[in-house]
Structures are given as C-alpha cells and as structure tokens.
Amino acid sequence: GSKEKDAEPTGGNDSNQSSSEKDQGNKGDNSADKPKVGVTIYKFDDNFMTYTRNAMTSAAEGNAELVMNDSQNNQSVQNDQVDVMINKGVKALVINLVDPGAAPTIADKAKAADIPLIFVNKEYPEGTDKIDYDKVWYVGTQSKESGDIQGKLVAEAWKAHPEWDRNGDGVMQYVMLMGEPGHPDAEARTKYSVEYIKDEGIRVEELEKQTGMWDATKGKELMTTWLGKEGDKIEMVLCNNDGMALGVVEALKADGYFSDGKYMPVVGVDAIPEALDLIQQDIMLGTVLNDPLNQGRVSIEMAINSAAGKDVLDGLDFSLDETKAVRIPYQPITKDNLDLAKKAYGME
Amino acid sequence: MDKIIRKISFDKKKISDLLLKYAIYFVLLIMIIVIIIEDSSIVSWRSLATILTQASTRCMLALGVGGIIVLAGTDLSIGRMVGLAGVVGASLMQSPGFSRRIFPNLPTSGWFIALSILFIILLVTFASFINGWLTAKLHITPFIATLGMQLVLYGAASSYYNALGGSPITSLNEGFKYIAQGKLLKLKFGSDEFYISFLMIFALISILFIWFIWNKTRIGKNMFAVGGNAEAAAVSGVSIVKTTLIIYVIAGVLYGAAGLLELGRTGSATNNLGLGYELDAISACVVGGVSLMGGVGSVAGIVTGVIIFQVINFGLAYIGVDPYLQYVVKGMIILIAVAIDTRKYIKKK
Amino acid sequence: MDKIIRKISFDKKKISDLLLKYAIYFVLLIMIIVIIIEDSSIVSWRSLATILTQASTRCMLALGVGGIIVLAGTDLSIGRMVGLAGVVGASLMQSPGFSRRIFPNLPTSGWFIALSILFIILLVTFASFINGWLTAKLHITPFIATLGMQLVLYGAASSYYNALGGSPITSLNEGFKYIAQGKLLKLKFGSDEFYISFLMIFALISILFIWFIWNKTRIGKNMFAVGGNAEAAAVSGVSIVKTTLIIYVIAGVLYGAAGLLELGRTGSATNNLGLGYELDAISACVVGGVSLMGGVGSVAGIVTGVIIFQVINFGLAYIGVDPYLQYVVKGMIILIAVAIDTRKYIKKK
Amino acid sequence: MNMNEQKQNELVLEMTGITKEFPGVKALDNVKFALRQGTVHALMGENGAGKSTLMKCLFGIFLKDAGTIKVSGKEISYKNAKEALENGVSMVHQELNQVRQTRVVDNIWLGRFPMQGIVVDEKQMYDRTKKIFEDLNIDIDPKEKIENLSVSQAQMVEIAKAVSYNAKIVVMDEPTSSLTEKEVHHLFRIINSLKEQGVGIIYISHKMEEILEIADEVTVMRDGKYIATESADDLTTDRIIKLMVGRDLTNRFPEKKNKPSEVILEVKELKSFYAPKVKGVSFELRKGEILGVAGLMGSRRTELLETIFGISKKESGNIYLHGKEVKNNNAREAIKNGFALVTEERRKTGLFAGLSVYFNSIISNIDSYCSGGVINESKSKVDTKWVIDSMRVKTPSEKTKIGTLSGGNQQKVVIGKWLLTNPEILLLDEPTRGIDVGAKYEIYQLINELACNGKGVIVISSEMPELFGITDRIIVMSNGHLAGCVETASTTQEEVLALAAKYI
C-alpha cells in the first residue's frame, strides 16, 4: 500500500522526510526511525564504486543512516566490519564483496543476527539463490551483457571503418587490458567481447593481453610497452573498464595518436564522465554504461524495504530473476547517446 | 627537611617512571575511554568477544614474524603465505555436497581434511624455511629474500588459482569451516553475550607456545643472542644458521595455521587473500616494542600491539568515522601512542 | 715453473674478484641477454628510450629514500606522497579549455602553474620534514613514523579527492603535461627512434644532484656518519637532528617533483596514484647495495637497482610472459641477482 | 719436581706455517707458535702484527690459508667457535663480544645453556654463575643486563666466561685493556690458579709490566711474521721492544719539555645531571699543561670528561675558557670552542666501523674542509695522509674500511682525527688502550708537542706508570668527588691510591 511513498526516493524526498519527522516526534529520538544500514565497499578508491557509493549516499538521504566501510580490498577486513556493524545493531547490510566467494560466510553472519542482506556489484558465482538464507538478494548487472555490448560496438565500428585494418590483412589485431583477475565482470568482458566480434564474422588476432587491475596508471604503462613492441600492428584496444582506457589514451597521445589524423579505436566499460569527455572529443570509440546510479539507489532501497519488513522490491521498477538478483541493464554508449550516460552519473 | 623534599621528589619520579614504563597500556586505556565517550554502546561483552576473535589470526601472524624481527630480520611474504594456504587449502577442502568441486574425486573424510591441513602447514613452513635459508645460508638480506619469496609465492598461488579456473574457490567443507568459525562456549548476560571462539583458543595456544619458546628454551635464548649480536653468538658457539632456520620454521607453522584459519573464517579463497598482512603483523610487533634492529622484544608487547590495532580498527568502524578520515585518525593514534611509549627508551643523556 | 703457476692462479683470482665486484652488472647483462634471446625485437633504440623514461620517476623516488635508508631509516609514505602531489596538483592545474573544471575560477596562466608546482613540492617536502621530525626529535622509529604518515596522507588526500567529487581528475593543463611527456630530442634510425625525454633529464639532474650531495658536501658525510654510528656521530660534533631533517627535506623535494611528473605522465589523478611505490623504491635501493642497517650506499648502486627492476618489468611484459608467471620469474631474478651480489660482502673466513 | 712442572713440557698447542691473507694484506706469513701445558705464553707484537688473527685461526673464526694446528698432538681445524669450545679451547676476545641487551647469566651460558628437559635451567644457570663469580671474587649481579655494566665489569664477565669453560687452552686477547690495576692483579690470581690446574694460557697484551710478571714464555711477531720465542726469565722490556719494533727504543716516555703557564681552563663545581653523577668538581688546567685524572673504576672520570665535552648533560657548575664562560651544550659546541675528546669506548662512540679510514679521519674536522657546505677534497686528503703517516697507521689504503684494521690501528685513527681539529683543550679517555709500545711513545710525543704548543691536555689513565710518566699534575676522582690534586713530580702511587679511596 505504501508504494507511492517509496516509489521515487530521490524525487519523493519530501514525503519521506515528513513521515520520518512525524515518527521522530513520537519516539522523541532523533534518528530512531531512520534505519541504520551497514555498507561495505570492496575498495573505497575504486573509480566506479565511488560513483556507486555516492549514489547510495544520496539515495539514503533522509531515509536511512548509512554506516560506510572501506574494506581495503581485503575480505578479512570486510568480515570484521560486518561483525562490527552487526554488533552496532544495523537493520540491513549492503555488501560490495571483496571476494565474491565469501558471500555465504557473510550471509551466515547476517542470518545469525536476522538482518537482511543485499549484495551489490560483485556476485556470488554460484548464484545468490544458492545461499542458504531467505533474506539475501543481489543487485548488479549481467556480466556477460557488458562483453556482448562492447563486442557489438566494436564489430559495428570495425565494419564501418575498413581503413582501421591498417595492414589490410582482413584481421583485427587487438590488445586486451583485463580488470582484476577472478572478478566476474573482468572474466566475462574479456571472453564475451571477443566472442561477439568473432560471431560477427570478423577475424581477430590477439597481440597482447594482461591485467591492468582496473587502474589507469597500470593501463598506461602496459600500453606504452606494447606500443614499443608492436608499434603500428595494433589496430584496436579493448579495455575491461574506462579507468584503464584513460591510461591507454594517455599512452597513445604520448605516441602521437589523436593528432594529425593518427587514430586508434579504444573502448571501455562503465561510462565514467572522463571517458564520456573522450568520446565527445572523438578520441574513445565508445563505452558501455554500467549504471552506478541505479545500482547504488536500488541496493539502498532494497535494504530499507527489507529492514522495514516490506517486500524487498516495494516501490521499485525492477524485478528479481530466478537467482534473486536485480539486473540493471548495461547500455552501449557512443557519441550519439552521451546524455544517457551523463544522467546515470548525475551529471545533468 | 632536605630529606623530606628528596623523599617526595623521589616518589614523584617513581610515579612518572611507572607511567612511562606502562605508557603503551595507558595509551590503550585512553583510546578506549575516548571511543566509549563517543559511543557508549560499544561497551558490551559481545564487542569484547568480537575484538578478541578478530585479533586472533593477526596475533598468530605477529607472533610468527616477531621472532624473525628479534633476529633483526623481517618478512614481507607473510600475506602471500596466507594466500598460498588459502588457495591450496580451499581447492583441497571443498564441501562434498558441492556440485562444482574443483577436484570432484578428492576424498572428503575427516582424515583427508586433517591430512590436507597438515600438508598445507608443511607447505607454508617449507616456504618460510626457504626464507630462513636464503638469509642464513645465502646471506641475502631478509628484506630482499622475503620480497623475492613474496613475488614467487604470489605468482605460484595465482597461477594455480588461475589454472583452477581463476574464480573464487567456495563451498568449503563445513567441518573445516567450523574450526575457524565455531564457538566453544557462550555466556549470556541478558541480551548481551560473551563467547569463547575456537580462534581465541588457537591464539591463546600460540601465545603460550611462543612465550614458552622465547623465555624458557635454548632456541629462544639463542634467538635473542643472534638478534642482539650475531658475532657474539657465533663466538660463543651458537649456530646462527640453525637458530635462524628454526625461528623461520616456527614462524612458518604459525603462518600456515593462521592462513588456514583465515580461509575458514572467510569461507572462500582468491589469490588476493592475505594481501598486505605483513604490514599489519610487523606494525603490531613494532608498536609492541619489538626492535627492528633486533635483539629486543616480548610476547606481551606483541599481543598488546595486536590488540591496540584491533581496538583502533573496531572502535573507529563502530563509532562510524568516515572511512577516509579513519586513516587520518588511525595514523595519528599510532604516532601519538608510539611517541609517548618511546619516551621510556630515550637515553638519559 | 712454480712462479708461473703462481702468476696464473693470481690472475684467476683477480678475474673472480672482478666478477664478484661487478656481479650485479653481470647479472643485469645476463638478464638482458636472456630476454633478447627470447625476443630479439626488444633490441631497439625505442625500447631503450622507453625503459629509461619509465625508470625516471622511480629513480627520483629511490634517490630520495636512498638517503633516508643510509640514515638507517625507511620511508613507507612515499607512495602516498606521490598520491598527495597527484591529487592536489591535478585539482589545481586543469586545462583552461575543460568544461568540467573543479575550480573553474582558478587562473590558468603559466605563472599560476609554476606557483602550483612550487606549492605542491613545498607541501610534500613539509610532510617529509614532519617524518624527519618524528624520527629525529620524537625518536619514533622510522618504520612507524612513516607508516603513520602514510595513513594520514592517504586519508587526507582521499578526503580531499572525495570532497572534489571522487572521480579521476583529468584534462590537465597541456603545458604541464608537456613537461612530463615531452621530448627534448628525437633521433631517427630508419624506422627505429631514440629520444631524450624531459623525464630523463629530470632524472639525470636528480642523479647528479644527489651524487654531489652524497659525495662532495658536508651534509653527505654527516649522513653517512649518522647512519653508520649515530652515537659516534654525535660525539664527533654532527647534529643528528639537523642532518636527519635535511635528508628528509631533500627526499621530500624529490618525492614532490616525482609525484608531479607521475601526474603529468599519467595525465590524470585518483587518490590511488602512487600505491605501493615505496616498496619499489626501497627494493631498488636494497638491490643496489644500500644497507638497511644504515651507513652504506651509493648513487650508482641505486641507479643500477632502479634499472634492473625496470628491465625486468619491461622485459617480462615485452616477451609476454604470463602475468602470474611474471611474478615468479621476477622474484627468482631478484633472489638470484642479490644472492650472487652478496657473495662479495661475505666476510672471508 | 712437582707434577705441574713435569707436565709443563707437554705441548698442548702447536701451530706451524700458519698463513692468512686478506684482500690487500698478508696478515699471517708462515707463523709458528707453541704452548706448553700449565704455562702462560705471551704473544706480543705491534698493532696489526697479526696476533688476533692468529688466535682467530685457532678458534675457528677465520680459516687459515695454510699451515697446521695441533691440539694435544692431534691435528685439528676447527670450522667454528663451537668446535673450538667443545674441544677445550676458549677465548677472551679483544673486542667485547657480548649481547648487550641480555643479562650477565645469558651471556655466560650462551651456547651451552644448562637444560632441564627442554627447558633452560635458570636456577642452575644463576647458581653456577654465582659460584663462578664467588670463586673469582667478582662482585656483579648475574641478573644485570650487560648494557648497564661499566666497560671493566663487562670485561670481567668475559674473563669469567672464558674461564668457566674449563678449557685446556685459554686465549686472552688484551683482557686487561679496560681493567684497573686492582682488577689486573685479581686477574693474575685467576691465571695463576688456572696454571696450577694445568691450563695453557695464551696472553696478548701491550703492557710490558704485565708480561714480565705473568708470562713464562714470550713469542713476538712483526708484520705477520714470526720473530722469536724466548723464555720470560731472560727477557727485559727493552729486549721485547727491540724484537717487536725491530730497533732499540730506550725510553718508554719521551722527555718532557712543556712549560705550563697561565690558567686556560677553569671548571667550577661541575655536577652532571644523570647518574652516575659527578658531584661538584672544580679544577684548573694551565696552558701547556698535561693533567692526569686518576681514580678507581666507576669513579666518574669518564663522566667528568663527557660532561665537560657536552655529551653528558650538566646539572650545574661552570666551565671557563680563558676566563670566559663556555656552555658546551653538545659536542658540536665543544668542538667549536676548541675542545676534543677521545672517548673510552672506541667501537661504540669513536668509530664508523663500516666506513673508510679517510672518512673516519676527517669527520670531526669537516667544517674546516668546507666552504658553503662543499668539501675541498685536496685538503681533506692531505690531512688523512697526515693521520696515517704521523700516527703510523697500518692500513692497505685510505679507502680501507676502518673496521678491518687491527684494534690498535683503529685507535690511532681516532686520536688522529681529533688532532686534526687542532684543539685547544684535548681530553683523552684511556688513549693508549690497546696500543703497542712504539705507538704509545709516539702518542706521548704528540701529547707533549701539543703541550709545548700551548694546548691543555687532560688524560684519564688506569695505568699508573703512564700517569706518572707524562703528566704535570694529577687530579684524583673518588666516587664522583674530586679527592685531591697532586704534583706528579712530588707524589707517590700510594698517595694517589689513598686519595682514590677517600669517598668510598
């Protein structure tokens, strides 16, 4: 029945605020009605997760009190933080795992304390439904999708630009910058992007493939080395995320690309504003929107709903799939639809 | 009259001496008081139990490296030892009921689990032994020896992990997980609760064991001698090589055990497990008064160091300090604590 | 006859002495040869230029911490100093044409850029000065002092970065970027090309500067004295506090400059910039023969250490060794190199 | 003939053709040495002659390049100290080799802790230490940490340790370098009782009186070569010196030509801040005067000089140089004011063991080579050469690490470096410790020269002959107080000793 109230938490802030104020009056306690929600981020200084957590913070404004934790890329630290938050009496947990495999352990803790649990961005590889706890859900993407979309983007552009096949051998010589090894997104993007391109009938040759750990500096260093080694042979750069793509672009610029008509197609994933700038300037070919606004917002909404004992999707336009996961769709982003991405990043 | 004045100033001096001597404990106390003032709900038996449980594996690692530091060495490979134990352990001890077991034909009996545990402890101990050998026999400085080992272990564990599919190894044997996550005893105090976890027991055993080694045995005394003045030890007939190797082996056993417990606690392993643990372990030792120049240190100090770090981590997270600010506060606390504690060592000249 | 034999064996001894003395260079040579056998296309002027350019900022950091290590200290905060320089620098020096500038009203003139550079170098130098003060005045062990500083700096830089929006700060001033990415000179050799980058020039200046300080000035001698035997230094009239502070200040200037160059090189900054650089810098020093016990080290050694690491990194990435295996190989190379090099220090019995 | 004398003919140790080379130095060249049971065999030679090296070859610290070593007729080649100790060879090392952070008991039993099962038997360790100390008449708390002992106490612990092995060969490499005369006699009693028990003792020292008193035989080495072995009964100091130096050296002390004139330094009611305290000491030093400081161990002689030099904190009192007060808050200030201090503990406060002779020579005087912080190397090189030449330092080159020089040669560099600062007031704390007779003579000469040039010199020495041989006046310290001041020419050893005991 309360669908209306929670339907649009960002837009509907007013009604929320007033209702909670009423309750405050009743209880005589300032924050009593705003449920405490414990949040862990696998690594606070991860680019994309920063957007996601900022979205969480704004989604929580007036509705919940977030207790943020930086898990420092260390699952053990995260376990400790979960213990602390349970001790502290949070009403729900939103967890961006360090090690996706640790989901059941975290769930055990939540279960013992009877606290609902939302995983976000990193998914239990066996499927969230395989976890032995009824109050656990996942919000994220379908990793494969980002690979497919990136592949599609590349394939279409490649076909439209025969001149990109610089050596004219009819084969796309590419280099691949991978994200963190073992990360479901990284694995899927690496695999499915290339598969999609091949399925489109394009012959490919992988010149180099290494992990850049989602990181711009590493991306730049690797690309510089490869440019020294492969020189003009490289015809396409695939990056598992935009962070690394930024580094790649810097390396290319330093090697004389993007001026005097020298061009190299580079694609990433995430659609962070910096990448959008580069697309705007015709430097990056495109990217895949990994919607942080919705991932952040939905995870917090679900936490608040479940903490209040309501249906977890109460007031949300999303549905659960058979693995108890909400899938936020990826979107291809090129110069034509930059606005879409900008909106998702709260830039408009 | 003169005598009385002297008497008083003497007592004053005694008090300030006492304050100095136990400075680090006072710092701990003040820290706790400030945290409590911030959020008094932290005072509970449950908090205490959580802190002690969380400190357990760290304590074991710190005790391991503590001996190495007393030898005037260091160990940068701790984290990767934990990672190795984690990845190999996880691959060997998956739950029988799990459909996508990596090695579906591996036995799952208690015996096999016990054997796996033994094997992994031996494996890690062997790696630590090699560290000792590199330092004592090949005379490579411990910093470089263990840095090299760090890289080799990480590369090896990661390659193995990658060969197994490169995704988190989950669904561990329940019995094994119970060892790391179980509780021996729960004491209810109304809605509050104190418990004694198995982890605490393991830590306690390690503390007693290392205390005994350091204070009661020949190897312990030799360790202090080698760390304090290797030349003097050598001319007194102490074998530096043997002493070093034994201390690294003891550290290895602790690392192996702690690694397995970390695995059990996390319930899953990636090659990333253990990242950066060496810094935590070494820092705890140094804050606890173990000198990086060798020859000086105590088990009580190390345990205090570990607990200080754990209280800081727990306390700051509990009172909900902004995560980035937490770093600043943590850094400041460490600096202040050690600055005060250091007063007592300053030469009176 | 007897004489001849003696002569020959003498020469043999001389050769092996020589081999020992320059062991580290031979190791470097062999490494290069092996890499070339694996993939001879690496032999190019371009590779050389790339390696030297990439080694430049690392070299500056290693030279900075080198002096601190000679003082028997260490510096765990290097990476975060770089990060601080990066984040603050990026926020002050965005390109005028960029629409989403963080501080849109900030001037963009050359003067302002110069001022910003100066300000950042001062900022980092101040942080390093505090490190020195904590060690020399408050007698906190360098390990803990710089660990505390690491946390404080990371927390501060991150909070600042977060306050600015928490996303990579890009679109830097072109002039500034040119300083870090520009080339003074290009020499074409057919399709091959060697160039002298500004970075190389900066590194060279730093090398000459530090070499001069260490070998030709009073502060250099005092540094070796304090690191070699602080007590004896004090008796000889050397001010430990002053010497320590100056060495940390020099290091700070190098860190600040290197941080800015890293920023210019990367072209964008996050608070993550610089992560782990301290380990690289310290390792390069130690491989280059700087003793962690203090009092021993040379500029040539440090430069060699840096180049060895860079050749390993570049070479392994170039010949396309599996990334995980790279760690193993890198670890092994370091161990072997240092084991061989260490032979020369082992006391003849 | 008692049993002891019969046995004296048995050789417990026979070393022949021992050769040992270090990079740049042939430390031992075909050296032989033989030790009879129940005798004291002194090993003598100038600094760097190779005495310590020879003993280290025996003890397994160094591997000899050539030669044979027989212990009790059996050829041996110990690979490490452990083997040597287990086979009845023990050694007091020239450089105190102790673990300073641990207790006396831990040091004494290091390498052979008494065990009770797997546990170290602390009680036995303590009791046996007590017993050893009682037997040897040593009054040191076995539970005290070495770092809290004075140098001489630490030295006594080393001696007690070597004795406690019940070895058949005991090597003592300059055991008395830090002992007071009383303790030296004490040591001799210990040595005599060891002799009685049939132990063979190798005794290395630069102190002639000691050698003549305790040794049965003397072997002299020079420049790594064996020179001669003679019975002590037939030997005189002059003969030994001649063998050692290769020429005659008629006088032990140079002729005094200095003329003390007006007072240049006044110390008034000086008290030190931290224990062990100097309790209000006043004295004057005149221009061109050599002032000795006598006192028992622990009488705060060291503390007195360290307080004047500013490395030990002052509580109260004043120091006047030429009538003007100087503060000397730290060594730097003191050096600027024209003071120099050769400290007692060479290794701890005098040397940069890992650095070169060049570095060690110039570091205290660095300001005078600098303009604008940059060093003028031609000047500093000349000065280093001066140190090496005028002090006759035996070193392969100025680049040699000072830590590899023989103990005596290290000391020469330390003195040389202070002379370079051209001090007005030179403070010397046991300056000739571990220095051979020839070099001692040279140092005395230097001291004299300085005095002749109008400098003031204060010398602490535990060797009475030295004090009497070179000083003009002697002040005597007793338990932190100044017990008295005597004219060297008109006093006696007895008077000085009586003053030294005044405040005990």
Ligand SMILES: Nc1ncnc2c1ncn2[C@@H]1O[C@H](COP(=O)(O)OP(=O)(O)OP(=O)(O)O)[C@@H](O)[C@H]1O
């Ligand atoms: N470890 C070493 N490395 C290089 N040279 C050494 C080493 N030890 C000793 N020497 C050299 O060997 C020579 C003999 O030294 P040794 O210490 O045996 O002299 P010593 O007779 O004991 O002199 P002193 O009376 O000064 O103690 C010296 O020239 C010394 O420099």
Ligand SMILES: Nc1ncnc2c1ncn2[C@@H]1O[C@H](COP(=O)(O)OP(=O)(O)OP(=O)(O)O)[C@@H](O)[C@H]1O
């Ligand atoms: N209990 C102690 N704690 C710290 N330092 C001590 C202690 N006792 C002595 N010392 C130091 O040892 C050195 C020698 O002490 P002191 O001045 O009492 O003896 P001394 O009369 O010079 O005897 P000697 O000539 O044998 O050294 C000084 O540097 C002194 O500061």
Ligand SMILES: OC[C@H]1O[C@@H](O)[C@H](O)[C@@H](O)[C@H]1O
């Ligand atoms: O888990 C962290 C990662 O998550 C991915 O979804 C994202 O594309 C990466 O940039 C990185 O943030």
Ligand SMILES: [Mg+2]
């Ligand atoms: Mg092609």
Ligand SMILES: [Mg+2]
């Ligand atoms: Mg000697």
